[in-house]
Amino acid sequence: MSQRINLSISPHKxxxxxxxxxLCAADFRCLDSQSKQQVWQLCLICYQKRITCQQCTFSTCTKNLTYLDADK
Structure with a gap:
């Protein structure tokens, strides 16, 4: 099995x-259920924006992610 790197990253990054x-969700795995739930929500928001809005920017996506930081 290949080596793994454990790291922490902000929801916005x-x-x-x-x-x-x-990066896509298939490139990594979450180490706890709370992180998995946050990543799932984040992916839904970002992928929906990518599909429905050709001019979506990161700032548009992250406006919908503010609740993720509230859990900290």
């Missing part, structure tokens, strides 16, 4: 990487 197409 993760959203930016997903929105820009540099």
């Amino acid at each position: 993760l959203a930016q990487l997903i929105q820009d197409g540099h």
